[in-house]
Amino acid sequence: MNFKDTLDKNPIFGIVAKSAKAVGFDTYLVGGFVRDLLLERPSKDIDIVCVGSGIVLAEDVAKRGGNLPCNTFKSFGTAMVKFDEYEVEFVGARKESYRRESRKPIVEDGTLEDDQNRRDFTINALAISLNEDNYGDLVDPFGGIDDLKKKNIITPLEPNITFSDDPLRMMRAIRFASQLTFDIDPDTFDAITENKERIEIVSKERIMDELNKIILSPLPSYGFKLLFTSGLLKLIFPEMQNLYGVERRDGKGHKDNFYHTLKVLDNVAEKSDDLWLRWAAILHDIAKPPTKRFNSKVGWTFHGHEDKGARMVPGIFKRMKLPLNDKMKFVQKLVKLHLRPIALVKKEVTDSAVRRLLFEAGDDIDALMLLCRADITSKDGNKVKRYLSNFDYVETRLEAVEESDKVRNFQPVITGELIMNTFEIKPSKEVGQIKAIVREAILDGKIKNTMEEALPFMIQSGIELGLTPIKDNKE
Template sequence: MPNANDDIQPTPPASEQLSAAQRRAVSELLRVSPVADDLARRFQQAGFRLALVGGSVRDALLGRLGNDLDFTTDARPADVLRIVRPWADAVWEVGIAFGTVGCRKTAREEGVTRAFQVEVTTYRSEAYDRTSRKPEVAYGDSVEEDLVRRDFTVNAMAVALPEKTFIDPHGGLEDLARRVLRTPGAPEASFSDDPLRMMRAARFAAQLDFTVADDVIGAMTSMADRIGIVSPERVRDELNKLLLSAHPCKGIRLLVDTGLADRVLPEIPALRLERDEHHRHKDVYEHSLTVLEQAMALEQDGPDLTLRLAALLHDIGKPKTRRFERDGRVSFHHHEVVGAKLTRKRMTALKYSNELVKDVSRLVELHLRFHGYGTGEWTDSAVRRYVRDAGPLLSRLHLLTRSDCTTRNKRKASALAGAYDGLEARIGRLQEQEELDAIRPDLDGNDIMNVLGVRPGPLVGKAYQYLLELRLEHGPMEHDEAVAALKEWWAAQS
């Protein structure tokens, strides 16, 4: 499916852009029209109006409309339910308090079956409590009234159905052609109503590679403190969408430059360390963004949130560990350990899952381990421990470690890449020989209890750990060798 860059660049005259966008929109709308028109006719027969709206129209104009369709209507939620229940495959009322009814509709056309996720929302005219981002929902009377409350002009367009009349009271089509994010009204009023829209500005800039209008940036900067009333979960969700976009560094820079990052992810602006007088360390902030971009370039199965978070956060321990040595060097001893702790703390505050917190902080903790490899003098035991410590994160650790090389010195970069190639090759050989992916002692718990004649308890765990250390140090052992080693250990415990 084409992206925003494919559709918009190179930039033709505005009139040609609008014409091309409208042609794309017609093409995309025709693709979904069997579903959209069918639903619109049902609303029309019931005496109501229906329009495709918001992000669905924007994406249609960009030639990237998916199977998630957003509609707005003058019908009240009870009427919407009455209309869609006989039509949809499934209906849900999770958002009905805010005037939204969701449903799923499967349609088959030209031998292809598509499942559409549909949301129908009653025209809204909202009033916000300035101490909360939750609106007091009041229903509106027109689609124009509904559009003015939208976050950005490119999301404030509609197409009335089934006649397909284009509605654009705030110049969203022209802004889309010029790749600019503006608000329908004053940005201060919009962000005061819903501060999360400031995060959404950064997210859309990253997703669509758009420029944010100067007055919007000004409002984000002056109102950054307002983000404090937004729940951590909502901030996290916007941050995830930003990070998983095609241009996350663009969104991150906007968050940092406006001061929003100081409120939601302060460890990132803290990376903008003052350069020491000898300029003997690189800009950690710019380095981290470069690592993120290089990690993205190595992804093979689509955007990887775990890897991208680790790449962005891998050096956040440096500000707290920076030391100026007597010889003029700058050191960051144990910044990976400090960084792992800071990562756990920040991700926990943003309500990330325990599993994701564990994985990202572990990658941050391990990202320097390779630099002890040097010219390949690690023993097989050290290689086994590297694999054991990485566990299921090994493939991501490979990518993060390679991405962390941002030196402009081609000879040094080539040497580092060659050294890591060598380490991966050694891991591959050991994996073939020893099944490194599942390193376990040569005797399991039952074997240990049988050999030692003991019951389950802490002693079995100590014996198991001893045998695991032997396995890591010397590789696989024959059964009889392992039994002999266990008995020798047991004798030494007496």
């Protein structure tokens, strides 16, 4: 099988081939780019292996490419050259061996065969020659082409060795299966199960990188089911594992919150590629296990799971090395508010409740409503239709109140500085109290967010707290 015609469509490969001839190194296009080329998937990351110094080859390529910058990493023997939107990484062919207590390999110079032997899966061990005498020829020592056709994830060498040497490859196997909707070979999957505890030697950051790629896959539930079945989920994300199972008492049971969460995640994935909205789907019911109670009259309850879940989010993010910034706060907000919109369906609910939701959700109200719709996982078509109709009504109310009051992300006209100047006081708890009283009055619809209405209300509120306003100097 030869890919010369395909390679000729991208001038990068011609430049690399000329450099390979000039420096005298056998050179190959390898790994994920070859796999994606065969699967007709777009890819901008190109990996080049040469039998020699990857840095020397990269420097020659950079020069031939128009004196492009060449980033070298001498301690790793790698280099990277950027061609417009393509990132081309160069490395010398190598063979690896491992110590049991570490996933960092002992690296030695090697041949192309050595380099392909160290690859994680057969579909990633494919190579295409960039050498003059066989330019474009496919090198496939482990039947990777057949595994691509069979949609099969399998290791090139004995899987127990592969996963024991580098346990992150267990996560990568599940990630590729989830991204590509491939199966994992039974022996390979058994080896993941047998070696699952080895994941403990992998850094949280590397694990989360793979987990996030699973979450961003087209059908993320598939990856999570593989994590669950293999036993990895319990080790890397015990809170999610705890959602699994149905308990029955006195003939009353509850839904399996693990599979419900996966369905919500898939529903969100159909509508949005936003990683953090998908995380909100994963965590929206995360506190159901610790809040679960049995009531003989009504059955199982999970009262307050939204509040407790929101309080759990920072701890989960911190332990899993996820960002503790606005991304975490976004997830926390959606977990906390995910039950609020459905409560607005009742006709007797006032505009005040609508204003409060708009105020608390702010610009994230659309993401919240998407999550709420995704949370409908009933198999009863009539019930789903009714729930969706309810959310249509809620969104109509939200739009009407927002149009009238412009309350989303509103800033009260009464500031702390104005309060301190009016009552001639320093920063104190009274300033915060008055700001809160004014904000609540605006959200309740008692006053409008204008100086004309808010200032007299603020002065009266201060007087009721025992403060004395100073007279206007202009009087």
